Amino acid sequence: MFTSVDDVSARLAESGYLASPAVATTVFLADRLGKPLLVEGPAGVGKTELAKAVAEVAGARLVRLQCYEGVDESRALYEWNHAKQLLRISAGRDETWDETRTDIFSEEFLLPRPLLTAIRGDEPTVLLIDETDKADVEVEGLLLEVLSDFQVTVPELGTITATRRPFVVLTSNASRELSEALRRRCLFLHIDFPEEELERRIVRLKVPGIEAALAESVVRVIGALRAMDLRKAPSVAETIDWARTLLALGATTLDANVVRESLGVILKHQDDILKAGAKLDLDAV
Amino acid sequence: MSAEVADRLVGFVAALRAHGLRVGTGETVDAAEAAAALGFADRGLLREGLAATLLHSTDQRRVFDTVFDLYFPHGVGAPQGEPGDRDDLRDRLAAALAAGDETMLARLAIEAVDGLGGYGSSPGADGWSSYQTLERLRPQTLLARVRDDIRARGGDVGFTDRLLEDEIRRRIEAFRARVAGEARRRVAERRGRDEIARRAVAPTADRVDFLYAGKDRLAELRRTVQPLARKLATRMAARRRRASRGTIDLRRTLRGSLSTGGVPMRPVLRRRRPARPELVLLCDVSGSVSGFSDFTMLLVQALHDQFSKVRVFAFVNRIDEVTGLLEHGAADPEGLGARIRAEANLTGYHGSSDYGVALGEFGQRYGAAVGPRTTVFVLGDARTNMSDPNLAALRQIAEQARHVHWLNPEPRSLWGTGDSAAPEYAQSVAMHECRNAHQLGALVGRLLPV
Numbered sequence: 254m255f256t257s258v259d260d261v262s263a264r265l266a267e268s269g270y271l272a273s274p275a276v277a278t279t280v281f282l283a284d285r286l287g288k289p290l291l292v293e294g295p296a297g298v299g300k301t302e303l304a305k306a307v308a309e310v311a312g313a314r315l316v317r318l319q320c321y322e323g324v325d326e327s328r329a330l331y332e333w334n335h336a337k338q339l340l341r342i343s344a345g346r347d348e349t350w351d352e353t354r355t356d357i358f359s360e361e362f363l364l365p366r367p368l369l370t371a372i373r374g375d376e377p378t379v380l381l382i383d384e385t386d387k388a389d390v391e392v393e394g395l396l397l398e399v400l401s402d403f404q405v406t407v408p409e410l411g412t413i414t415a416t417r418r419p420f421v422v423l424t425s426n427a428s429r430e431l432s433e434a435l436r437r438r439c440l441f442l443h444i445d446f447p448e449e450e451l452e453r454r455i456v457r458l459k460v461p462g463i464e465a466a467l468a469e470s471v472v473r474v475i476g477a478l479r480a481m482d483l484r485k486a487p488s489v490a491e492t493i494d495w496a497r498t499l500l501a502l503g504a505t506t507l508d509a510n511v512v513r514e515s516l517g518v519i520l521k522h523q524d525d526i527l528k529a530g531a532k533l534d535l536d537a538v
Numbered sequence: 539m540s541a542e543v544a545d546r547l548v549g550f551v552a553a554l555r556a557h558g559l560r561v562g563t564g565e566t567v568d569a570a571e572a573a574a575a576l577g578f579a580d581r582g583l584l585r586e587g588l589a590a591t592l593l594h595s596t597d598q599r600r601v602f603d604t605v606f607d608l609y610f611p612h613g614v615g616a617p618q619g620e621p622g623d624r625d626d627l628r629d630r631l632a633a634a635l636a637a638g639d640e641t642m643l644a645r646l647a648i649e650a651v652d653g654l655g656g657y658g659s660s661p662g663a664d665g666w667s668s669y670q671t672l673e674r675l676r677p678q679t680l681l682a683r684v685r686d687d688i689r690a691r692g693g694d695v696g697f698t699d700r701l702l703e704d705e706i707r708r709r710i711e712a713f714r715a716r717v718a719g720e721a722r723r724r725v726a727e728r729r730g731r732d733e734i735a736r737r738a739v740a741p742t743a744d745r746v747d748f749l750y751a752g753k754d755r756l757a758e759l760r761r762t763v764q765p766l767a768r769k770l771a772t773r774m775a776a777r778r779r780r781a782s783r784g785t786i787d788l789r790r791t792l793r794g795s796l797s798t799g800g801v802p803m804r805p806v807l808r809r810r811r812p813a814r815p816e817l818v819l820l821c822d823v824s825g826s827v828s829g830f831s832d833f834t835m836l837l838v839q840a841l842h843d844q845f846s847k848v849r850v851f852a853f854v855n856r857i858d859e860v861t862g863l864l865e866h867g868a869a870d871p872e873g874l875g876a877r878i879r880a881e882a883n884l885t886g887y888h889g890s891s892d893y894g895v896a897l898g899e900f901g902q903r904y905g906a907a908v909g910p911r912t913t914v915f916v917l918g919d920a921r922t923n924m925s926d927p928n929l930a931a932l933r934q935i936a937e938q939a940r941h942v943h944w945l946n947p948e949p950r951s952l953w954g955t956g957d958s959a960a961p962e963y964a965q966s967v968a969m970h971e972c973r974n975a976h977q978l979g980a981l982v983g984r985l986l987p988v
Contacts, residue, residue, distance in 0.1 A: 258576070258583055278576065278586035285575045286568060286591075293596060427596075429772050436594040437562065443596045470698045477701045480708065507697040534700055 254284045254311050254377070254420070270299070270306035271447075271455050279442040280307060289400045289421035291385075291439035296426055297488030298444045301383055304422035308379035313420065316374075317381045318367035320388035326395060330405060331369045334362045358409035368399050369407075371419040378419040385435075386425040393435050396423075400438050446479055452492060460496040470507045471496050474533075475519070481532055483525040491519045509535050547573065550609040553735040554592065557601045558745055558976075565592050581612055597742050604719070608735050611723045613648065624674060627653065632680050635709050636687045643709075647716035650675050655721055665728060668714075668721035675717075677710050744975035748830035748947045766979050767841050773983055815986075816847040816911050818939070820900065822918030823878055824854045824891040830947040831917050833975070837982065838915075849907050855892035857899045858882035893920060893959065894928030901931045908938040913986070916944040916967070920953070920960040927959040933966045943985050945972040 255261045261284075262277040272280070280303070283290040292300045308315035318329055338357040345353060365373060371380035382396065399405060403415035423439060425431060447455065449472055456468045463471075471492065479486045487495075498518045504511045513535045520526045529535075551566050572587040585606055593602055627650055634642040655671035658664030684706050689699070726734040740746075744766075787808040795802040819838055821831040835850060842848055852860045860878050878884075886895070908914060914935060920927075936942045946953065946960060950971045953960035960969060970985075972978050 274582055275586040275589075278583050279590040282572050282575060282587055282590055286571055288568070433560070433594070437564065440568075440590040441593050441595070442590055443599065470696075473698050473701055473705070477704060480704065509697060512697065 255281050257281070264310040265306050268306045268309045269458065270302060271451060271458060272303075273444075273447055273451055276303065276442065276444060279440055283422075283440050284420060286440070287418055289423060289439045290442060291423045291425065291431070291436065292442045292444060293425050293427055294444035295446070295486065295488055297490035298446060299489060300424040300444055301381065303444070304379055304381040304383075304424070307420060307422070308381075311377055311379065311420065313377035313379045314374065315379050315381060316367050316371040316419070317383060320382065320384045320386075320392065322387055322389065324388050324392055326392075328366055329368050329392060329395060330366050330399075331407060332364050332366065333358070334364050338362050360410070363407070363410070368395075369405055369413070371421075372399070372403055372405055372415040373413060374419070375417060377417065380419040380421045382421065382423045384426065385423045386427060386429040386431060390432070393432050397434055397438065400435075446486070447489060449473070449476055452489065455489060456492060456496050459493045460500060463496050463500055464505065467499065467505060467507070468496065471499065474507065474512065477533070478519065478529055481529060483520065483528060484522045485520070485525060487519040495519050509533075543573070543578075544570065546609060549732065550588075550605065551592065553605050553609065553732065554602065556736055557605070557741060559593070559598050559601065559742075561592050568592075581610060584610060597744065600740065601742050604722070604740065605735050607719050607723060608726045608731050611727075612644075614727070624654065627675060628677075628680065631675070631677060631713070632683050632687065635677075635680060635684045635706060635713070636691075638709065643713055644716060647713060647720045650717055651720045651724060655717075655724075666721045666724040668718040671717050671721065672714055677713055681706055681710065744979070746975070747973050748827075748833060766975065767837055770979065770983050770986070771841060774986060815845055815913055815940075816909070817845045817849070817986075818907055818912050818914045819848070819850040820857070820896075820914065820916045820918075821850065821852050822854070822891055822893070822896075823852045823884065824889075826891075826921070827917075827919050827947055830972075834915075834917050834945070834978065837978065841982075841986075849904075851900060851904065851907075852878050852882055852884055853891070853896035853900075854884040854889065855895050856884055856886050857896045857903070858884055859904065890923045891918070891921065892925050893918065893922045893963075894926040894931070897931035897935070898928050901934050905934075905938070908935055910938075910940055912939045914939045914942045915985075916942065917947075918944075919946055919948045919958065920944070920963050920969075921957050922959045924957050927962055929962055929966060932963060936967050941985070942967040943981075944969040945978070945981065946970065947973055949973060 255264070258274070258277050258281045261281045262272050262274075265272045265277065265280075279290060282288075292303060294300055304317075305315060307313075318324075341357050341362070342353055345356075367380065367382075371378050385393075385396075400421060403418050404412055406412045446452070452472045452475070453468050456471060457463060457465070460468075475487050475492050475495070495515060495518050498515050499507075499511065502511065502515065512533065513530065516526050516529060516535075520529060547566065547570055551561050551569070554561050568591040569588050572591045573584060576583045576587045578584060585603075588606065589599065589602055593599060627646065630642070631646050631650075633639075634646055651666055651668065651671050654674040655666045655668065656664065657667055657670060681703065685702055688702065688706075722734060785808045787806045790806040791802050791804075794804055794806055817838065819835065821835060823831050831852070838848060838850065849859065849861045851857050860882050863878055863881060916932075932942075944963060944967050946969055948958070948960070948971070952958065953964070953969075963969060970981055972981055
């Protein structure tokens with residue numbers, strides 16, 4: 254898919270995703286070694302975006318499995334279309350039971366869910382398993398089989414093996430510890446808040462029309478907030494939101510007033526706002 | 539892949555393992571493949587590639603980076619050219635800090651260690667010291683100069699001006715870390731990489747010894763509390779779920795079988811009443827163990843939801859209830875220890891810990907807090923400063939409570955030395971060695987009642 258690490262960065266940048274060297278390197282290796290990529294990091298640094306961007310530059314189809322508490326095999330892998338099966342049984346009246354039985358467990362009545370879809374496809378595919386930590390432990394077991402051998406067993410149909418391995422991205426916010434076995438199958442990537450220079454470029458890319466000086470100030474204030482040990486440090490998503498807000502407010506430079514009024518865009522807890530106000534010396538927040 | 543490179547990689551992996559990172563052979567092979575795919579020309583790429591294949595979680599990265607610097611150094615030997623003198627170095631450092639020039643800062647760190655960090659002259663007793671380098675260079679004193687320099691150039695006016703000092707401070711801090719890394723590398727060249735990798739690498743946060751953790755490591759340790767608490771909470775919830783199914787209620791099964799002629803067709807499962815356990819914490823918060831008790835209280839605070847009732851008592855030589863100060867969500871972990879010491883009545887006429895008096899006073903004043911559903915945790919090193927350990931008081935608590943566990947932050951080998959009354963106490967209650975977050979997490983997970 255990619256020829257070199259630089260190729261990864263360049264092509265991701267074209268699709269609007271500015272990758273740090275760590276991100277580009279890991280994506281390149283995941284592709285080269287054919288291993289799934291486990292991405293962790295704070296919310297809003299672009300974990301899901303990364304999968305989307307990779308799909309876009311590779312011209313691949315994006316198959317997404319959104320995990321949640323209670324997601325199970327039939328939601329992740331496949332299930333049988335019971336309604337259609339019933340219809341088939343009641344429609345065919347003069348055949349033997351054996352004929353019906355083999356018929357209703359055929360391809361036609363199978364509803365593939367994300368994992369099976371990603372494995373069966375012939376075209377290039379990016380499989381995004383989002384918020385893996387939200388799923389129950391049983392699903393992790395299921396993923397183990399799928400991710401190590403890229404095959405799925407449907408008892409009535411036999412084993413389905415991937416003809417073309419999908420590029421797999423798993424994301425996690427670490428709300429639950431993923432099992433060691435799953436981690437071992439994956440390349441690990443921690444996306445942290447970007448370096449100042451990279452974040453400036455991201456802001457200018459995502460918020461066209463913002464002046465360079467303002468973008469720089471925005472990134473510096475965000476950097477200062479991140480150093481403050483708040484309950485929820487602002488993420489890249491918040492930086493972009495803030496830059497957009499400032500643009501909408503018509504601000505061309507930062508001053509105490511503007512920052513005070515728009516602090517709610519970046520910080521999500523009242524005590525964080527108070528703390529930041531005190532430290533940034535915004536009088537009377 | 540050449541044999542030399544393979545050896546280097548295997549040595550690197552062994553050093554990581556020695557620091558508690560679990561790296562399997564499969565990962566090592568992946569790492570080799572990654573190295574082959576990336577090549578050795580770009581050190582930054584190699585670092586990221588190896589990290590991706592060898593690491594499994596974020597908190598391992600710090601150890602990884604330090605060990606990586608030793609095994610794949612960015613240079614070998616001394617820098618080219620004469621080392622500049624101290625004033626010249628300071629001038630150039632100030633300029634680089636003002637410009638935020640990373641490449642220049644990296645070079646200056648190398649030059650600084652080379653020029654200022656060497657000590658000793660006889661082989662075997664010489665080496666490189668980051669402490670000495672930084673003592674002579676004193677980069678922190680450059681703050682005002684760098685700030686004025688930036689301002690004079692008119693680079694910073696308006697709102698962001700107020701961020702400037704903190705930013706420069708962070709840059710200086712980063713430079714100090716570079717110097718430390720460079721000194722380590724030079725020493726490693728001299729003494730053999732493997733030995734330095736074993737001794738001079740800071741452990742991951744969850745393996746930092748509570749009693750010796752510095753201020754910044756404690757802050758880092760505190761940040762491991764949240765995920766740790768969450769992990770424990772899910773584990774306990776799962777255990778509770780499992781425990782609530784699976785046992786058969788014989789009486790109701792037989793009764794149900796009457797309608798099927800005595801054949802128990804449908805087993806009836808026993809219903810569990812959800813009884814949330816109660817927890818009582820007795821924490822020694824005297825100076826010597828304060829890091830440990832702060833940390834444990836934070837953990838308990840984070841686990842608050844799992845218990846019907848948590849009461850926390852702090853003591854030095856008098857005991858006082860501090861449950862109110864640990865209000866969930868409201869408490870700010872930063873000043874917790876200080877606040878407890880300020881607001882609770884913990885010391886009598888002297889300031890050193892006295893377990894005997896504190897335990898006795900607990901029995902008298904708060905004896906009712908302990909009942910048959912209570913699990914009691916005692917946190918402390920059991921050093922009574924030569925006073926009467928008052929074993930009877932502890933035995934009394936042990937009789938009333940369901941379980942009593944004593945978590946001791948000292949290594950087991952030190953129990954009973956000097957004024958430690960640990961062995962005596964250990965006769966009446968279970969005492970566990972608990973020296974770092976890793977051990978604490980394992981212990982709490984094991985000991986907490988379902």
